Amino acid sequence: MVARRAASIADAGEDALFTLAGVSFRVPGRTIIEGLDLRLEVGHIHGLIGPNGSGKSTLVKMLARQEVPADGSIHFRGEDLRQEGDRAFARRLAYLPQFMPSTDGMNVEEFVSLGRFPWHGTFGRFTVEDRAKVEEAMEQTGVTAFRLRLVDTLSGGERQRVWLALLLAQDTECLVLDEPTSALDISHQTEMLDLVRTLAKKRGLSVVVVLHDINMAARICDRLVAMGAGRVVADGTPAEIMRPDVLQQIYGISMGLFAHPDSGIPVAFVR
Amino acid sequence: MSLERLRPTSPALPATLLFVVLGVLAALLFGLQIVHDWPSPGDQLGGIILHYSTLPRGTVALLAGAALGLAGALMQRVLRNPIADPSTLGVVSGAQLAMSGALLYAPSLMAVAREGVAFVGGAFALFLVVALSWRRALDPITVVLSGMLISLIAVAFSSTLILANGEYMMSMFIWGGGSLEQQSWAPTTSLAIRLTLAAFVAVLLIRPLELLALDDANARALGLGVTGTRLAVLTLSVFLAASVTAEVGVIGFIGLAAPNLARMAGARGLRQILVVSPIAGALILLLTDGLVRLISLGISETVPTGAATALLGGPLLLWLLPRLGGSLRSTQQSVALATRVASWRLVLPGLLLLVLGVCALFIGKNGEGWAIATGQLFDLVAPWRAPRFIAAASAGAMLAATGVLMQRVTGNAMASPEVLGISSGAGVGFAAVLVFWPAASRVAELGGAAAGSVIAILLVIAISARHRFAAERFLLSGIAVGSLAGALVTVVMARGGPESMRLLNWLSGSTSRVAPEDAMMALAAAALFIAPLPLLARWLQVLPLGLPFAQSVGLKRSLAASILVLIAALLSAASTLFVGPLSFVGLMAPHMARLAGFARPIPQLAGAVLIGASLMVLADWMARTLAFPYQLPIGLVAAMVGGPYLIWLLNRR
Numbered sequence A: 001m002v003a004r005r006a007a008s009i010a011d012a013g014e015d016a017l018f019t020l021a022g023v024s025f026r027v028p029g030r031t032i033i034e035g036l037d038l039r040l041e042v043g044h045i046h047g048l049i050g051p052n053g054s055g056k057s058t059l060v061k062m063l064a065r066q067e068v069p070a071d072g073s074i075h076f077r078g079e080d081l082r083q084e085g086d087r088a089f090a091r092r093l094a095y096l097p098q099f100m101p102s103t104d105g106m107n108v109e110e111f112v113s114l115g116r117f118p119w120h121g122t123f124g125r126f127t128v129e130d131r132a133k134v135e136e137a138m139e140q141t142g143v144t145a146f147r148l149r150l151v152d153t154l155s156g157g158e159r160q161r162v163w164l165a166l167l168l169a170q171d172t173e174c175l176v177l178d179e180p181t182s183a184l185d186i187s188h189q190t191e192m193l194d195l196v197r198t199l200a201k202k203r204g205l206s207v208v209v210v211l212h213d214i215n216m217a218a219r220i221c222d223r224l225v226a227m228g229a230g231r232v233v234a235d236g237t238p239a240e241i242m243r244p245d246v247l248q249q250i251y252g253i254s255m256g257l258f259a260h261p262d263s264g265i266p267v268a269f270v271r
Numbered sequence B: 001m002s003l004e005r006l007r008p009t010s011p012a013l014p015a016t017l018l019f020v021v022l023g024v025l026a027a028l029l030f031g032l033q034i035v036h037d038w039p040s041p042g043d044q045l046g047g048i049i050l051h052y053s054t055l056p057r058g059t060v061a062l063l064a065g066a067a068l069g070l071a072g073a074l075m076q077r078v079l080r081n082p083i084a085d086p087s088t089l090g091v092v093s094g095a096q097l098a099m100s101g102a103l104l105y106a107p108s109l110m111a112v113a114r115e116g117v118a119f120v121g122g123a124f125a126l127f128l129v130v131a132l133s134w135r136r137a138l139d140p141i142t143v144v145l146s147g148m149l150i151s152l153i154a155v156a157f158s159s160t161l162i163l164a165n166g167e168y169m170m171s172m173f174i175w176g177g178g179s180l181e182q183q184s185w186a187p188t189t190s191l192a193i194r195l196t197l198a199a200f201v202a203v204l205l206i207r208p209l210e211l212l213a214l215d216d217a218n219a220r221a222l223g224l225g226v227t228g229t230r231l232a233v234l235t236l237s238v239f240l241a242a243s244v245t246a247e248v249g250v251i252g253f254i255g256l257a258a259p260n261l262a263r264m265a266g267a268r269g270l271r272q273i274l275v276v277s278p279i280a281g282a283l284i285l286l287l288t289d290g291l292v293r294l295i296s297l298g299i300s301e302t303v304p305t306g307a308a309t310a311l312l313g314g315p316l317l318l319w320l321l322p323r324l325g326g327s328l329r330s331t332q333q334s335v336a337l338a339t340r341v342a343s344w345r346l347v348l349p350g351l352l353l354l355v356l357g358v359c360a361l362f363i364g365k366n367g368e369g370w371a372i373a374t375g376q377l378f379d380l381v382a383p384w385r386a387p388r389f390i391a392a393a394s395a396g397a398m399l400a401a402t403g404v405l406m407q408r409v410t411g412n413a414m415a416s417p418e419v420l421g422i423s424s425g426a427g428v429g430f431a432a433v434l435v436f437w438p439a440a441s442r443v444a445e446l447g448g449a450a451a452g453s454v455i456a457i458l459l460v461i462a463i464s465a466r467h468r469f470a471a472e473r474f475l476l477s478g479i480a481v482g483s484l485a486g487a488l489v490t491v492v493m494a495r496g497g498p499e500s501m502r503l504l505n506w507l508s509g510s511t512s513r514v515a516p517e518d519a520m521m522a523l524a525a526a527a528l529f530i531a532p533l534p535l536l537a538r539w540l541q542v543l544p545l546g547l548p549f550a551q552s553v554g555l556k557r558s559l560a561a562s563i564l565v566l567i568a569a570l571l572s573a574a575s576t577l578f579v580g581p582l583s584f585v586g587l588m589a590p591h592m593a594r595l596a597g598f599a600r601p602i603p604q605l606a607g608a609v610l611i612g613a614s615l616m617v618l619a620d621w622m623a624r625t626l627a628f629p630y631q632l633p634i635g636l637v638a639a640m641v642g643g644p645y646l647i648w649l650l651n652r653r
Helices: A002-015 A056-063 A086-090 A108-120 A128-141 A156-169 A186-203 A214-220 A244-251 B012-037 B044-078 B091-105 B107-136 B140-164 B167-176 B186-204 B206-211 B216-221 B226-248 B254-264 B269-296 B305-323 B343-362 B375-410 B422-436 B442-465 B471-494 B498-508 B516-530 B533-545 B547-552 B557-579 B585-595 B601-625 B634-652
Strands: A016-027 A030-041 A045-049 A071-076 A093-096 A174-178 A206-210 A223-228 A231-236 A255-259 A266-270 B363-366 B369-372
Touching (some): A016 A056, A030 A056, A030 A071, A030 A231, A045 A056, A045 A186, A056 A071, A056 A174, A056 A206, A086 A093, A086 A108, A093 A156, A108 A128, A108 B533, A128 A186, A156 A186, A174 A186, A186 A206, A223 A244, A231 A244, B044 B206, B044 B254, B044 B269, B091 B107, B091 B226, B107 B140, B186 B206, B206 B226, B206 B269, B254 B269, B269 B305, B305 B471, B343 B363, B375 B516, B375 B601, B498 B634, B516 B557, B533 B547, B533 B601, B547 B557, B557 B585, B557 B634, B585 B634, B601 B634
Parallel strands (some): A045 A206, A093 A174
Antiparallel strands (some): A223 A231, B363 B369
């Protein structure tokens, strides 16, 4: 039964962004994800939500090929992730890790230019097109003004935008973001996520983003996938997820909702 | 599920069996030794040997082992650190340094207060270690890291003292290797008295020690003077370790092995561990000594027992590392960078090298003092000075390039060929060539050294890969591999063949006898291995950002890192042949380049190469003039500058 369903999902994978069939992930002594089937769509912004330890981060790491599943298969635009070359894959999918490394004395422009590595490689020339993509990415994220500043000296919000610029310079069709706002205050969270949404729609990108704040997620995502104990516990549009019974199921605490006074979008709160 | 079910099953029974086997083996070997030395009737000399050499050797092994085991158990308890012991904390090397110094400059002091001198040296080393890791709340890995670095530096200073005072000090090296050879019962008596005294004090301290199992705040809340207790217990362990070092020399890692063996054998709770550890230590040392004597039966005394325990120590430390608790720190650590400067400023280190080069070529000392060589005199000295200058500059450049590569590949600001054991690995390769192929050419020696350093770095990488290259563990594996390699070199050196002197020379790093061909080879190696690096600048840019980042921009990190590490190993091997394993230039030069504002890969590499070459030329010049007419080893002069820098660096993190 499960196998048949998995097979049918894989068959239908041609125009899906991701199809996962029977994906499992284990660390010694613990199974983090077990037999996960999931299909994500092209052009959507997918929000991955769920409590700590539910396997969200592991899932996006597998999508971005940072981790390899123990069992099962992941297809990206119909192609098996295991078959893809490193640079070819990096030209199609850009990944923002949860913990960002120190940037080792680089200025903003140099750092964003690293996003062109998948295109020019180790010895290739840094072409006019590369330059143009970097400029465009810095322009769209509003970091052009401090292009010569050292990345390590920027504020948290600015640094996050610089990382987004690097991802955009990679010129991929898909962004995978692991908690892009965890270190930001509320105004910068909003700014960052609105920027992600605007740019994704403008550039026609598909996005998978891990978010902790359910209200933020509902605000910017087209679809929410809720994880719990390594399985999908709820999956649907924000309107379908933002219901007291579903939220109770996801977070295990009683939650209520009210309509946002200005926009009418449902807002969740803990009872 | 209850916690009980997650707990591993008790290993007590097989481990106790191991204990018994260990004891029986040790006793058997010692018995064998007694039988071997048993005098035929009427053989007076044989009787004397049995009574004044063989028997006291056994008792000294037991007592020294017990003392070290007790010292290790106390240190591990009081620092809450399962890899603390007198050797990992630098106490033994500190004691050794103090004794070498006293022997040379205050021999009368050594005659009356040998143990006192050792105690002062050991205590000072431990004080430095504790001071360095105080800010990190005595985090186990930081403590041991500081300890082993202090230890490396102290060993470098000891070797300098020994070498600067001529080759008749070779016996200091044997002593440094920890020989248990005995000629009387005096050391036995002395150790027995000290051990008894220490055991008595330990019993008095048992209650405060039990409270220290809690964390400091809780212990304090229960009314314990935590700092005072720590101080008292550490003093006691330094007393034990210094006593052993004073009597029989450097015997490493027994204090590490014994308490861990005791725990494996099922000793639980402080009282049991304090009782079982000395027994374990005594058995281990007796067994090791028995094995050493078994191997050297027939041949003359070859391997010092201390060198043999050091051989065990490296692997033991590596085995314990993954079992260590403690937080996994972020792998990213870099020296803060305030400003960046334009690349044309590279002219400055270039000028520095030029000026130093001119000084090295023209200025020297003669019988009357400083002298500038001109005209005929210059023609006379140039053939001697020029090769030294070229070899020193090339070696410095190569070490600096290695440092840049290692720091960028690992994203770890403390990485360098000296710290990661690559240089010591080169020494083992070099030693192997000397032993097995005495007539080898310089190129073959270079090949051997390169193979050794590649193996060393592969070992370090394999060990730390499991921890995703967490910075501290990475360094510690490097130091452990380095100490294993160092012990191997000591063993070869203690054989006393013609290769010993060459190894000793190598260990200290000597440019004094560099021939023009050697200098040309160093220069060629530097050019050959450094030249391709600018082509790989993009790798050097991406790799410090870590594995996830490299993957997400599609760089095959394993391939890139392997190639760079291979180049680093070659560079390190080539430079180590000329300046020895311990110069720390590979650590210093990349930092200085960064601090000078060269941040991007190529400027940093160029800056580091120029600075490294300058440092080494300076060191060579100092080596030539400081103790004129004697020549100091260049590597050790550089280490005397580099060591304090390293300590400063460790402290500011």
